[in-house]
Amino acid sequence: MFSKETYIERRKKLKKEMKSGLILIAGNSEASMDYLDNTYEFKQDSSFRYYFGIDRADMFGIIDLDSDKDYIFGYDYTISDIIWMGSQDSLKNEALNFGVENTGSYEDLKVFLENNRNLKVHYHPQYRGENLITLGGLLNKTPEEIKNESSEELCYAIANQRNYKSPEEIEKIEAAVNVTRAMHLKAMQTAKAGMKEYEVTANIQEIMLGNHCTNSFPTICSTNGQTLHNHYHGNTLENGRMLLIDCGAKSASGYCGDMTTTFPVDEKFTPKQAVIYNILIDAYDHAESILKAGITYKEVHLATCFKIAEGLKSLGLITGDLNEVVKNGVHALFMPHGLGHMMGMDVHDMENFGEVIVGYNGEAKSTQFGLSSLRMGRVLEDGFVFTVEPGIYFIPELIKKWKDEGINSEFLNFDKIDEYLNFGGMRYEGDYVIENGKSRRLGLKMPKTIEEVEAERAKAYSNK
Numbered sequence: 001m002f003s004k005e006t007y008i009e010r011r012k013k014l015k016k017e018m019k020s021g022l023i024l025i026a027g028n029s030e031a032s033m034d035y036l037d038n039t040y041e042f043k044q045d046s047s048f049r050y051y052f053g054i055d056r057a058d059m060f061g062i063i064d065l066d067s068d069k070d071y072i073f074g075y076d077y078t079i080s081d082i083i084w085m086g087s088q089d090s091l092k093n094e095a096l097n098f099g100v101e102n103t104g105s106y107e108d109l110k111v112f113l114e115n116n117r118n119l120k121v122h123y124h125p126q127y128r129g130e131n132l133i134t135l136g137g138l139l140n141k142t143p144e145e146i147k148n149e150s151s152e153e154l155c156y157a158i159a160n161q162r163n164y165k166s167p168e169e170i171e172k173i174e175a176a177v178n179v180t181r182a183m184h185l186k187a188m189q190t191a192k193a194g195m196k197e198y199e200v201t202a203n204i205q206e207i208m209l210g211n212h213c214t215n216s217f218p219t220i221c222s223t224n225g226q227t228l229h230n231h232y233h234g235n236t237l238e239n240g241r242m243l244l245i246d247c248g249a250k251s252a253s254g255y256c257g258d259m260t261t262t263f264p265v266d267e268k269f270t271p272k273q274a275v276i277y278n279i280l281i282d283a284y285d286h287a288e289s290i291l292k293a294g295i296t297y298k299e300v301h302l303a304t305c306f307k308i309a310e311g312l313k314s315l316g317l318i319t320g321d322l323n324e325v326v327k328n329g330v331h332a333l334f335m336p337h338g339l340g341h342m343m344g345m346d347v348h349d350m351e352n353f354g355e356v357i358v359g360y361n362g363e364a365k366s367t368q369f370g371l372s373s374l375r376m377g378r379v380l381e382d383g384f385v386f387t388v389e390p391g392i393y394f395i396p397e398l399i400k401k402w403k404d405e406g407i408n409s410e411f412l413n414f415d416k417i418d419e420y421l422n423f424g425g426m427r428y429e430g431d432y433v434i435e436n437g438k439s440r441r442l443g444l445k446m447p448k449t450i451e452e453v454e455a456e457r458a459k460a461y462s463n464k
Helices: 004-017 046-052 079-085 091-096 106-115 129-139 143-148 152-162 167-190 197-210 271-290 297-314 322-327 396-405 414-420 450-461
Strands: 022-026 032-035 060-064 069-073 102-104 220-222 242-247 259-264 385-388 391-393 425-427 430-435 438-441
Touching: 004 046, 004 060, 004 152, 022 046, 022 129, 046 060, 046 152, 060 106, 069 091, 069 106, 091 102, 102 106, 106 129, 129 143, 167 197, 167 242, 167 259, 167 385, 167 430, 167 450, 197 220, 197 242, 242 425, 259 271, 259 425, 259 450, 271 297, 271 385, 271 391, 271 425, 271 430, 271 450, 297 322, 396 414
Parallel strands: 069 102
Antiparallel strands: 022 060, 060 069, 220 242, 242 259, 385 430, 391 425, 430 438
8 A cells, every 4th residue: 555645646647648538447346266255365456456545345446537536436344244354444434545535335336327428438458257247237238348348548548657667666566576586485495306296385375475465376386397387286296307486476565576487306407407497597697688778578589589599509409590590480389488578466467458558559469479479579668567587398299280290390400309308398587677777677686597596406405
C-alpha cells in the first residue's frame, strides 16, 4: 500500500490519456476450488489494485472522465462475515485510504450505469469467466460481447502508465526479487540425489511463506528441464542430471520476482554440462552487456540467440554462417522461447492486455518459430522492469520433427545433436530495470558462474 496521493495521481494520469466516458475496472471475486466456501488464495486484479488499492473481493472501480469523479462499488461486510473474519473496516473508510470519496453497493453500481447508459464504458480484457458474466449483466451484453468489445484505447493507456515503474514500485519489486533469490539459494543448498522434486519444492515454499509472500506463478522444479513449463514434481533427483528451478515470490505489496537457475544434482557439473552451461551464461552476460535505453528488446533477443548459436557451432551442432542461422531461426531448435517479458504486479505484467500492446507498443509480432514467442520486442526505456532468460534445451520430440522433415537441415548436424538427446535443458534468469539510460540487475548478487553455483552445491553435500 502506497500513500493515497499515489493512487490519486495514478488515476489523474489515466484520465489525461482518455477522452470521455466511464472507465470501469473490475476487481476479482473469490474463486472456489471444490465448493463455495473453499476458495483458492485470493488475488486481486492488478489494474484494480494499481488504481484503487483495495485488496479484497468483489470491488468495482469507476473513473468518470466527464465529471472527474472516482467511485468504488462493493459490499460492506455483514455480521455473519465478521464472525468468521474478525473486525473489518467499512468500504467507505477503506476507499478514503486510497483517495476515493464516493462509494456504493453493487446495486448502486447497476443504478449508476443505468443512469449513465449514454456514456461509453471502457473496460480492459477479462481473464476470468465470472467477470465476463458479471460485466455482461452490468452492461446488458453477452459474455462473448464483453470478451470482444474491451477497450483497446484503455489497454494502451494503462500499459503506457504501468510499464513505467516509479522508484517506490521498483523498491517493492526488488524486495520480492530478494525473496525469490533466497528461494533459489535454499534449493541450491539443500537439493541432493535421492530427494524428490516435491521435497525441494517444499524447501522453496518454506522461504516464500516465511517472508509473507505467495507464489508469483506455480513453481517449476524439474530434472526434465527440456520441458519448458514442467509443473510435475514427482521425479527423484538422480546423479548425472540437472535440476531446473523457475520460481518467484509475490510480496504482500502485490509485486513480483521471477528467476530461474539450473544446477547439477551432483555437487559439481559434469564436463558436458559445464560446456553447455558456460555457453548459456556467456549468452546471458552478452545480453546484460548491451541492455540500455534506446535498444529494442528484439535486438537483445537476437543478439543473445547469436551467442547461443555461436557456442553450439563450436561444438559442431550448428554449421554455416551464423547470421543466416539466426535469420532462419535455426537456434530456435535449442531455444524456442523469447528472452524475457515485462514484470511488475503480474509476473508477465499486463499480459491479459496482449503482448502486442504491452511488449510491442502496437508493432506486429514475428510469426517465425521461436521469435513468435518473444513476449517483448519494444524499445527499452527508463522505468521498464523486465526479465532476461536465455535457455538451451534438447527436446527429443522437436529434434525428431526437424530431422524427419528436414527443417533447417543445411545448418544442423543431427548426428552430433543426437548425442545430446538425453541431456535435458537449462536456463538462467534475472530481473532488470532501466535507470538513467542504463540497466541494473535487481536484487542482491546471485550465483551465476560454475564456480559460484558449485560453491552453493557444496553446502548441500557438506550436511550429509
